[in-house]
Amino acid sequence: MRNIGILTSGGDSPGMxxxxxxxxRKAIYHDVRAWGINYGFSGLLNNDIHPLEIGDVGDIIHRGGTMLYTARCEEFKTKEGQEKAVRHLRDAGMDALVVIGGDGSFQGAQVLNDLGFPTIGVPATIDNDVPGTDFTVGFDTALNTVIEAIDKIRDTATSHERTYVIEVMGRDAGDLALWSGLADGAETILIPEQPYDMDDTVHRLVRGHKRGKKHSIIIVAEGAASGVEFGKEIQERTGFETRVTVLGHIQRGGSPTAFDRVLASRLAAHAMELLLNGKSGRLVGMLANQIVDQQIGNALQKPHHIDENMYRLSQELSI
Incomplete structure (x- = not known):
């Protein structure tokens, strides 16, 4: 193990x-040469590979985004593109690859490993939807960004006595919506893992209004419903003045929290240790604050589950 490639793929997340x-730095410590691949699998197919020295990664631990950039790559989805990627890695003298990203990125990592090229995955996505780990790199930062935005929106909701619908990211996972909704005392939380009842939502809003509640916050995960359409229906059915805020890509940016910096460092270091010990085709993660790893294929077959106890608690506390 003399040369290690690194790429980031899929959506960016703080902590990459x-x-x-x-x-x-783990590679250099063990006398292994590290190589950066720009623009994910697209850069791999275009041979956009360059050495990374210790100074190249100085002063980046606090920066959001990814210094290696990221991009989608349709060509890599083809058999020819996948074989070309392995060929480029071998021609560049690479012995192994670390892929930092989400579930889509790990499908690519699995392909490379199946073609005989040692690959390890490090989960980094604000969606927190990778099975086999309690948290993915970037989720905590995105969560705090959402909470800060909701806190500010609540101030103006109180001032104008309005109902606010806030749409958050998460694709098909409701973690961002659930955690932020519980942390900010939202009256209703819509997540894709649980069916929602519009009648129940309206009932909650009207009940609160009757007891003197002047404003309400509703959190909608993008995979559950359109915040804009949901807000329109709320206003039509209740008559309450309703505003909608779609937080969008602001959730992806920003300096990573201490939790994400430490998590990223622990997971990535473990990825290197696996490669140094001759292991590959693994996905690293954290369970009960312990660093673990599992076969990438096993992880990809598992569905993402929401914490149902947290969801029930959010309903109980929002009476």
Whole structure:
């Protein structure tokens, strides 16, 4: 194990740079050369590969985004593209690859490993939807960004006595909506893992209004419903002045929290340890604050589950 490639793929998330830094410095510590691949699998197919020295990853642990950039790549989904990627890795003298990203990225990592090229996955996505780990790199930062935004919206909701519908990201996972809704005392939380009842939502709003409640916050996960359409129906059925805020890509940016920096460093270092010990085709994660790993294929077959106890608690506390 003399040369390690690193790439980031899929949507960016805060903490990716911390993970890159950990891989590079762990590699150098063990006399292994680290190589960065720009623009994910697309850069791999275009041979956009360059060496990474210890100074190249200095002063990046606090920066959001990814210094290696990221991009989608349709060509890599083809058999020819996948074989080309392996060929480029071998021609560049790479012995193994660390892929930092989400479930889509790990499908690519699994393909490379199946083609005989040792690959390890590090989960980094704000969606927190990778099975086999309690948290993914970037989720905590995105969550705190959402909470800060909701706190500010609540101030104006109180001032104008309005109902606010806030749409958050998460694709098909409701973690961002559930955690932020519980943390900010939202009256209603819509997540894709649980069916919602519009009649119940309206009932909650009217009940609160009758007891003197002047404003309400509703959190909608993008995979559950359109915040805009949901807000329109709320106003039509209740007559309450309703505003909608779609937080969008602001949730992806920002300096990573201490939790995400530490998580990224621990996961990426473990990825390097696996490769140094001759293991590949693994996905690292954290369960009960312990760093673990599992076969990538096993992880991809597992569905993402929401914490149903947290969901029930959010309903009980929002009476």
């Amino acid at each position: 740079n911390a993970a890159i830094r950990a891989v590079v």
